[in-house]
Amino acid sequence: MAMAYRPDTTGRPRPPRVPAWLAAPLSPRTWREFCHLVVGLPLGVLYFALSVTALAVGAGLVVTFVGIPVLAAGLALCRGFGVVERARARALLGTRVAAPEPVRTRTEPGSGPFAWMGATLKSGASWRHLLYAVVHMPWAVFAFSVAVTLWTTAWALFTYPLWQWLLPLYAGVDGVQLYGDGRHSVVLDTAYVVGASCLVGLVLVLVTPWVIRALAGVDRLLVVGLLGPSRLASRVVELESDRGVVVDTAAADLRRIERDLHDGAQARLAALAMDLGLAKERAGEDPEAAARMVDEAHGEVKLALRELRDLARGIHPAILTDRGLDAALSSVASRCTVPVTVTVDLPERPAAAIEGIAYVAVSELLRNVSQHAGARRASVEVWHSGDRLLVQVTDDGRGGAAPTTGTTTGPTAETTTGPTKAPTTDPTSGPTSGPTAKPTTDPTTGSGLARLAERLGAVDGLLVVDSPPGGPTTVTAELPWRS
Structure with a gap:
């Protein structure tokens, strides 16, 4: 396998590169994603409680018309949650998600609030934000439980030889008891068991970052899929941009054609007309000079035809x-x-x-x-x-x-x-x-x-x-x- 090599001009030896699987437990990315999962639980519970409350109250009062503004306000609140989640994903997950299409209202005289409520209720992005607030909570509970349990267990077992001596000194036990029913018990107290626990902890420490990345990847998919612009809206924006490009390209081509005609063939034909006029005037007085001018005009005609042919070929041959x-x-x-x-x-x-x-x-x-x-x-x-x-x-x-x-x-x-x-x-x-x-x-x-x-x-x-x-x-x- 060919590899690119860049010489080191500083004269200093390069430090050996640590493998990714070995550096993952201490990498900033792992810690950021772990923090994202930990913070996601309280935020998920808050989003779920407020969104479900607004949805339940709004749906229950919709028959009295009071529920409509409550639903609209709840959806607007969910869009605010989306702003927080996109900022959190950008800061901790390194994922930039564009804001969805704004709520578009067709304002008419005297119908401002009603137009806003109708547009909010019709907005697919608003309902996707509500879906995120509902779906994210159970996932946040699962991700938090798995991430925190693995993280604490892995580091506790890996560093067990460093703090195991505190147990008999302050807790009155020889080690951590994993199991006990009155007759049998499993205690991490012997040197062999302590070493084995440290080895198991090391394996968990190396595995946990990849589990955290997988859990964070699901969070990333939820944010991108539910809190970003829809595919239809993105496609509309892309088509609007492409339409502008087509219009600009067509206008540039027309300007180019006009410039080429004005500076090339048109100027040459204008000079040709003047030369032929002079040749016509001199035809009776000086036939030889008139013949030379006609010959020169013939050459100009060939050049003009070539320019027009090249121009036509450039437009569409x-x-x-x-x-x-x-x-x-x-x-x-x-x-x-x-x-x-x-x-x-x-x-x-x-x-x-x-x-x-x-x-x-x-x-x-x-x-x-x-x-x-x-x-x-x-x-x-x-x-x-x-x-x-x-x-x-x-x-x-x-x-x-x-x-x-x-x-x-x-x-x-x-x-x-x-x-x-x-x-x-x-x-x-x-x-x-x-x-x-x-x-x-x-x-x-x-x-x-x-x-x-x-x-x-x-x-x-x-x-x-x-x-x-x-x-x-x-x-x-x-x-x-x-x-």
């Missing part, structure tokens, strides 16, 4: 619509400055939107290879796996293209946001319909990989960048398969 990803990506690869091998293995064509995003992703990544990677060769692979379309671009360049912490689109894809760079129409580097992705480790300079990751995230895709310094670089784009 006709070859992609007509022949699919294989031909379109081969066309992009042929304009790259390094040799590129393209392999496309798809049973059928995906949806047009997914094809377009895959084409954009490869165009951006090959543009990086041409301009920044310093590579000698590259490869593009596209395949279908389950319900996902995977696109992987690999090059043997200098590496170091993994962006720093920033906008995250997947578990391992961290990118930085920043200003985008206008694309060029250099035919050797391939067209693009998005910002230039320049690898960087400076969060202030921005990275087109961030915009590409956002574009993929808008359709539930993700971007994974593996680019160690010195290379090679492998960028994998994962998209949903939609046919």
Whole structure:
């Protein structure tokens, strides 16, 4: 197994590393989780008593209408318990749980309190907080009993040789009596039994932290599952964010197209019109000069056509619509400055939107290879796996293209946001319909990989960048398969 080694420049020997199973009894994590279980019992009893009382009183008085505000107040109180529990989980368990969606009221004139009560009673998050307050109490009793019993027994037996001498001196007995019925008794008094007790205590001391972690893990699941935002609410927030990304991306593309038309083809066509006007005026006076101007205008027409063709290809190439990803990506690869091998293995064509995003992703990544990677060769692979379309671009360049912490689109894809760079129409580097992705480790300079990751995230895709310094670089784009 390969292991990374970092040389020690201080000249001091490194201390030996203690195994995790041996350091667990004294680790801060174990003590924090133990404190979480101990404190959970009184808080659980308090939550249970107040929530069940509010629920019982509110349900009993609901026929008199007084129960409705009592129920609403009880649910609001349970949401307050949730605030305490999330803070406790963050401090002792190291688990950060986002607050659930707030109670949304549609306020109308003269209906403020009633609107709040109705919204509170309709809120699923409020009822999940009530469920937590009810379910947490019996679990807190069990977890407290197991954790405290194991903890005290383990340390009492492990340290028994240190305090066993106090029993005959102050209690008048030779040792701790484990069993006695008047005729038989088991007393920890001989050296052999004391040593065995210490050994059993040592085993329990090493095992107890893992039992505590398992109990704390259940607490963590309860907090995350019942006191955090629901999956539906999280999905709504994600879709709203993705919609904003799509709108911003579309607006950026429109601005880019307008800028390219204004600065490129439009300016060239305007100059062409002026040249043709001058040639028309000189046609009768100086035919040779007019012919030269027409010849120059012909060259300008070719350049304008090339720019328009590159611009149209960057928006959505006709070859992609007509022949699919294989031909379109081969066309992009042929304009790259390094040799590129393209392999496309798809049973059928995906949806047009997914094809377009895959084409954009490869165009951006090959543009990086041409301009920044310093590579000698590259490869593009596209395949279908389950319900996902995977696109992987690999090059043997200098590496170091993994962006720093920033906008995250997947578990391992961290990118930085920043200003985008206008694309060029250099035919050797391939067209693009998005910002230039320049690898960087400076969060202030921005990275087109961030915009590409956002574009993929808008359709539930993700971007994974593996680019160690010195290379090679492998960028994998994962998209949903939609046919």
